[in-house]
Amino acid sequence: FMQGNMVGTGPYTLTAWNRGENIQLEIFDNYWGTPAFLDVRIEIGPTPDVRVLGLRAGDFDTIEADPSFIGDIEGAEGVTIFGQGLTVEPIHIGFNLNIPEGALPAEDTIPTDFFHDPLVRRAFNHAFDYAGFIDGALGGFGDFNPHYIPQGIFGYDPAAPVYDAQDLAMAEQLFTEAGYCPEGFVVSVITEEANLFETAALVLKDSLESLPCNIEVRVLAVAEAQFDDAHAQDPIEYAMWVKNADPFADPHSYVSSYQHPDGEWGVIHGFANGYADPEKVGDLIDAAEIELDSDARAAIYSELQFMLYDDPMWLIAGQEGVVAAYRSWLKGWESNPLWPRPSLKFALIDK
Incomplete structure (x- = not known):
């Protein structure tokens, strides 16, 4: 209306x-x-x-x-x-663990369970050129946050590990262990055109294609309306997409939407297919939601940020200034x- x-x-x-x-x-x-x-x-x-x-x-x-x-x-x-x-809306690249059979673009060679493997998700996170994105596209106006509480939000732990530096050697090692290097693969990422989201996708493309692993990343930069239609699908018919997080004032909204296996994106992306311990992730998020002691609540969020570093469901390109x-x-x-x-x-x- x-x-x-x-x-x-x-x-x-x-x-x-x-x-x-x-x-x-x-x-x-x-x-x-x-x-x-x-x-x-x-x-x-x-x-x-x-x-x-x-x-x-x-x-x-x-x-x-x-x-x-x-x-x-x-x-x-x-x-x-x-x-x-x-800002409190980090730019992130989503990993789809719930790809319907036959839905991917014809050029893609990855299997539908590609992102079920934490080695693959970690390899993507290590491969990304974070300095290139922050210092280049963002002109130095940006920083990094752990999975998944932005700086400035209650519960953010500055001691938590973050992906903030490119490590191509580690990425190559992880892809090799996962069986995708040197054989390689083709994968598409959909994004809005002519903005920071497209830039993040192009940085990802350059980063992955610089590895000696025969990787090809197809950046599908489309009009906003076309992206919104693709992004609103359930299930989504692409392996990856780029956008920013919705801005919230409380940490529960972030971890519920972007990390809980039964949350908004946990259901759409099928996080339960990939988490090492989806029940524990969900239980911690549920416990933090109702915890009244602020120190105890912050401790739960800290535990989540440490745990999700090794089991990432996103690639966080940067927290935009x-x-x-x-x-x-x-x-x-x-x-x-x-x-x-x-x-x-x-x-x-x-x-």
Whole structure:
């Protein structure tokens, strides 16, 4: 219903909805609360280049940005760059352990139980060029987190092991032990095009194909709508995909969604097919959810982070830094750590 109908506009009235182009809002003079300062026009779908040029020219007051924009914006007259802290939605590459027979792209040569083997999942994690992704694509605005609690969330253990450095020798050894080196394989990864997700997929491709194992990674970069359709499948008909985590304020939401064998992605991806001890993982997550003592709860999450390092269900490319860009004439601009992009609090902004 809400894809085609207005459902509450708060301090604004909706004056135009030009689908695929823009949304225009005007101040609602009879709003019960604090009135908005300015009318709003939200431009939809500009490419990164158009966004950057529009911001530099003053056509846009603020744009949706990520660390890859910094080089094109830094030093621009009248533009302020905000770059502090980390988002709580790490960019991750999913491993599918629940692939239907005959569903993979015809070019893929991996078996449907490919990611059931923890040696394979660990090999992928060791092979990835983390420094290349953080220092290159993210411009240094990023860090790493364990499986699966981001920095900044209760329960994050800075002493927990993380995959944060490429180790090609270890990756080759693990692929060899798993029986995939030097024989090799072809695998596809689906991602949205023209963003950090595609970049992460390309870094994965370069990393794996640099091994002496005859590996080919096919990056299927598609339009957002096409990716969303593929990502919404259950079961998913691809071995891997790239996206970011949903942002949450509590650790249970992360471990339940992204690690529990009976959680959202645990069911879709078939985590129980690969965990060494799926029952223990589930029991620890369930125990932490109802634990009232904060120290005891943190200790459970710490145990999980250590255990899941050796049994990873994801490849976490990086925890993206918070980056935003806006014209210096804006007043009242604030960053929301749970959604550090232009949000719905436009009513707070003035010039």
